[in-house]
Amino acid sequence: MKTPAAVLYGLNQPFVVEEVEVDPPGPHQVLVEMAAGGVCHSDWSVVTGTIAKEFPIILGHEGSARVLETGPGVTLVKAGDPVVLSVLPDCGACRYCANGRPNFCDGLLIYRGGTLADGSIRFHRNGQRVRHFNGVSSFSRYAVVPERAAVPIDPRVPLDKAALLGCAVSTGVGAVLFTAKVTPGSTMAVIGVGGVGLNAIQGGTLVSAGKIIAVDVHDHKLETAREFGATHVVNSRTTDPVQAMLDLTDGLGVDFVFECIGRPETVQQGFGALAKGGTAVAVGIAPKDALISIPPQQLVYGERRLIGSFYGSTRPRTDFALLVDLYLAGRLKLDQLVTREWKLSEINEAFRAMNAGEVARGIINQYE
Ligand SMILES: [Zn+2]
Numbered sequence: 518m519k520t521p522a523a524v525l526y527g528l529n530q531p532f533v534v535e536e537v538e539v540d541p542p543g544p545h546q547v548l549v550e551m552a553a554g555g556v557c558h559s560d561w562s563v564v565t566g567t568i569a570k571e572f573p574i575i576l577g578h579e580g581s582a583r584v585l586e587t588g589p590g591v592t593l594v595k596a597g598d599p600v601v602l603s604v605l606p607d608c609g610a611c612r613y614c615a616n617g618r619p620n621f622c623d624g625l626l627i628y629r630g631g632t633l634a635d636g637s638i639r640f641h642r643n644g645q646r647v648r649h650f651n652g653v654s655s656f657s658r659y660a661v662v663p664e665r666a667a668v669p670i671d672p673r674v675p676l677d678k679a680a681l682l683g684c685a686v687s688t689g690v691g692a693v694l695f696t697a698k699v700t701p702g703s704t705m706a707v708i709g710v711g712g713v714g715l716n717a718i719q720g721g722t723l724v725s726a727g728k729i730i731a732v733d734v735h736d737h738k739l740e741t742a743r744e745f746g747a748t749h750v751v752n753s754r755t756t757d758p759v760q761a762m763l764d765l766t767d768g769l770g771v772d773f774v775f776e777c778i779g780r781p782e783t784v785q786q787g788f789g790a791l792a793k794g795g796t797a798v799a800v801g802i803a804p805k806d807a808l809i810s811i812p813p814q815q816l817v818y819g820e821r822r823l824i825g826s827f828y829g830s831t832r833p834r835t836d837f838a839l840l841v842d843l844y845l846a847g848r849l850k851l852d853q854l855v856t857r858e859w860k861l862s863e864i865n866e867a868f869r870a871m872n873a874g875e876v877a878r879g880i881i882n883q884y885e
C-alpha cells in the first residue's frame with residue numbers, strides 16, 4: 518500500500534514529504550496506522566549525524582498507533598488494538614531481557630542498519646529501499662513494526678498524546694523512578710527541561726522529592742517546569758548553575774541531578790552540584806567522542822556516583838501500563854506536555870521550532 522511519509526535523504530537535509538510504498542507485515546510484524554509521532558531531539562541527532570544511520574530513512578521513534586493488520590505468527594496484539602511503540606523492540610529472550618533489563622537487549626543490534634528483525638526493509642520508493650528508524654518510523658502514516666514494539670494500552674488514553682509515552686515520558690520519568698530510584702524528601706535537580714527534562718521533574722513529584730530544581734537557559738521553559746512540579750528554577754544563562762544549586766540546598770548540594778541535554782559541560786556541572794552520597798544521572802545523549810572530566814576525589818570523599826540512564830531503564834511491556842495508570846489517575850501530565858501539533862507536511866517547521874526551544878514537546882499528528 519501507499520503511505521505519506523517524511524523521508525530523510527542525507528545529513529543536514531530537509532525532510533521530503535512524499536508517497537512511499539509499504540509492504541504487508543511479515544512474520545511477527547504488524548501494520549499500524551500512526552496516531553502521532555513525537556518531535557524529539559534524537560531524531561534531529563540523526564539529521565546532524567550525532568546518531569549515525571544510513572539513508573534514505575523514515576525517522577520518528579516516538580509513536581502511537583492502531584494495529585491494522587497482523588503478520589503470520591503474531592500473538593501479542595490484534596487488529597484494532599491501540600498501541601504505544603517502544604523505541605527498543607526487545608527480543609524477549611536474551612540474557613538482558615531475561616534479567617528484566619530489556620533496554621540492554623542484545624537482539625536490538627540488528628535494527629541499527631535500519632532493518633526490521635528479519636533483516637527486511639518494508640518501505641521503498643521507485644525501487645529504492647527506505648530504511649526504518651528503530652523499527653518505529655512514526656513520521657509515516659502507515660508503517661510495519663515488530664510485533665514486540667507494539668505495546669497495547671488502555672483505550673481511554675487519547676491515542677495521539679500517548680505517543681509521548683514511547684520516549685519522552687518513559688525516558689524522563691523512568692530515569693527518576695526506575696534508574697535512580699529517587700527517595701521521598703530527597704533534593705533533586707534537572708538540567709535541561711525539554712520534553713525529557715519536564716518528565717524527570719514530574720517523576721520527582723510522583724516520588725515526592727523535596728526540592729526539585731529546574732535548570733535551563735530559556736525562561737519560558739522554566740515557567741513550564743514550574744507547572745510540572747519544579748519548586749525552584751535557575752536560568753543558567755544569567756546565573757552560575759552550580760552555585761545556585763548549592764545555595765538552594767543550604768550549601769549541601771543536591772541528592773540527585775539529572776542531565777537531560779547530552780553535553781559534557783552540563784554533566785560536569787551536575788556532578789559538581791552533588792551532595793555527599795549524591796547521584797548524577799546522565800540522561801541526554803552526548804556526541805560519541807565527547808569526554809567529561811571530574812575530580813576522582815569527589816567520587817571517593819562523599820561516595821558520589823555518576824551513572825547513566827538509557828530509556829529510563831523502562832520495561833515497556835510492564836511500565837507503559839504503569840505510566841498509563843498514573844495518567845488515568847490524574848497523577849501524570851500528558852496532555853499538557855504537547856504544546857504544539859503539526860501536520861506531517863509541516864515537519865520541517867516542527868523541527869525548526871524544537872531547535873529554537875519554542876515548544877515543550879511537539880507532535881506530528883497524523884489525524885489530519
Ligand atoms: Zn526520543
Ligand SMILES: [Zn+2]
Nearest residue numbers: 608611614622
Ligand atoms: Zn533481548
